[in-house]
Amino acid sequence: xxxxxxxxxxxxxxxxxxxxxxxxxxxxxxxxxxxxxxxxxxxxxxxxxxxxxxxxxxxxxxxxxxxxxxxxxxxxxxxxxxxxxxxxxxxxxxxxxxxxxxxxxxxxxxxxxxxxxxxxxxxxxxxxxxxxxxxxxxxxxxxxxxxxxxxxxxxxxxxxxxxxxxxxxxxxxxxxxxxxxxxxxxxxxxxxxxxxxxxxxxxxxxxxxxxxxxxxxxxxxxxxxxxxxxxxxxxxxxxxxxxxxxxxxxxxxxxxxxxxxxxxxxxxxxxxxxx
Numbered sequence: 673x674x675x676x677x678x679x680x681x682x683x684x685x686x687x688x689x690x691x692x693x694x695x696x697x698x699x700x701x702x703x704x705x706x707x708x709x710x711x712x713x714x715x716x717x718x719x720x721x722x723x724x725x726x727x728x729x730x731x732x733x734x735x736x737x738x739x740x741x742x743x744x745x746x747x748x749x750x751x752x753x754x755x756x757x758x759x760x761x762x763x764x765x766x767x768x769x770x771x772x773x774x775x776x777x778x779x780x781x782x783x784x785x786x787x788x789x790x791x792x793x794x795x796x797x798x799x800x801x802x803x804x805x806x807x808x809x810x811x812x813x814x815x816x817x818x819x820x821x822x823x824x825x826x827x828x829x830x831x832x833x834x835x836x837x838x839x840x841x842x843x844x845x846x847x848x849x850x851x852x853x854x855x856x857x858x859x860x861x862x863x864x865x866x867x868x869x870x871x872x873x874x875x876x877x878x879x880x881x882x883x884x885x886x887x888x889x890x891x892x893x894x895x896x897x898x899x900x901x902x903x904x905x906x907x908x909x910x911x912x913x914x915x916x917x918x919x920x921x922x923x924x925x926x927x928x929x930x931x932x933x934x935x936x937x938x939x940x941x942x943x944x945x946x947x
Contacts, residue, residue: 677908678706678915679924680790682898683724687919688762690731690755692722693770694781705921707788707819709897712775714795714803719743720775720810723751724794730754738772739799746772775807779814789816790873790895790917792845793824793833804832811837821895827867834868843895844869848877861890871895871914876904884911902927 684696685703692710700708711724721743728734728741731751738746752770756763773781782789795803811817822833823843830842844864860883864872872887873895887894896908897917904916905927918924 675928676915677905677913677928678788679921679928680707680709680788680895680915680917681705681921682709682917682919683711684708685919685921687900689764690752690767690770692724692773693752693767694773694777695752695764695767695770697778697781700921701782701785701787703922704925705787707790707915708782708785709790709792709917710778711792711794712803712807713738714799714806715743715746715774716740717742717744718802718806720803720806721746722773722775722778726794732772743772743774747774775810779810779816782816785816785819787819788915789820790843791820791822793822793826793829795824795826795829797826797828800826800829800832804829804836808833808836811840821871823869823871823873827863827869830869831867841870842868843871843873845873846875846878848875851878858886861886861892864892865890873897873917879907879911879913881911884913888912899924 681700683691685699686696689696689699697708710722712720713723715721716739723738727737728749731754732749749771750768751772752767756767793803811820817840821841821843823845824830825845827844830844833840834842844867846860871893876896876899879896893914895915895917896913898919899916900918900920902924905924908916916924
């Protein structure tokens with residue numbers, strides 16, 4: 673029987689290595705994560721690259737947009753040194769060698785990986801179609817395709833992927849701001865269904881017993897982000913949450929196996945039925 677919840681590494685093992693780099697992905701695999709979550713954007717040459725922000729300021733120290741640089745140029749930009757400067761106790765000299773990888777780089781690295789791969793599409797309406805097509809072209813022939821879940825806040829991009837790759841799993845992504853947009857929990861389910869999403873990926877603040885009941889009734893698996901507190905293991909088991917996306921997969925894997933259960937004080941799942 674599969675152990676639940678599954679532990680998914682957020683942008684790789686991003687607590688201990690620079691996010692969305694091959695070093696972070698490799699470390700997550702070595703830690704034993706059940707899956708990896710990464711972000712994709714489109715470079716100037718229409719190549720999908722693994723990076724969260726629309727620009728290089730935070731992780732590369734450059735006032736340049738990802739969309740204005742080719743994948744070759746991005747492959748020369750240091751996106752690891754910022755981590756060493758911010759977290760000196762976790763720094764490694766090798767992190768300075770980390771650059772922006774392409775989706776192809778990632779798929780090659782994970783060639784023998786047996787876990788899940790959550791791909792978040794970072795796109796705007798103007799380049800939605802280009803990103804969707806570029807990602808689908810690369811996933812179509814990948815042996816990892818059955819392990820992929822494509823998600824996004826832009827639900828039209830999620831629907832686009834489902835149209836081109838009907839067999840791929842997709843997830844509707846919702847952040848805390850939807851608490852002000854959706855008055856009833858069923859609206860999240862309806863929204864996901866409207867765009868042919870197979871799963872929900874929700875911020876931890878949106879997890880209520882009502883939402884979980886509605887998701888179970890609709891047979892829609894729920895993944896929660898970002899959950900770094902080990903107490904989420906018990907909450908997930910109690911409420912039937914499929915997976916937890918975390919910056920520290922090792923910590924939650926330890927809690928899941930009973931080595932670090934944490935102090936179970938205070939609710940992590942809200943009692944209300946707002947969603």
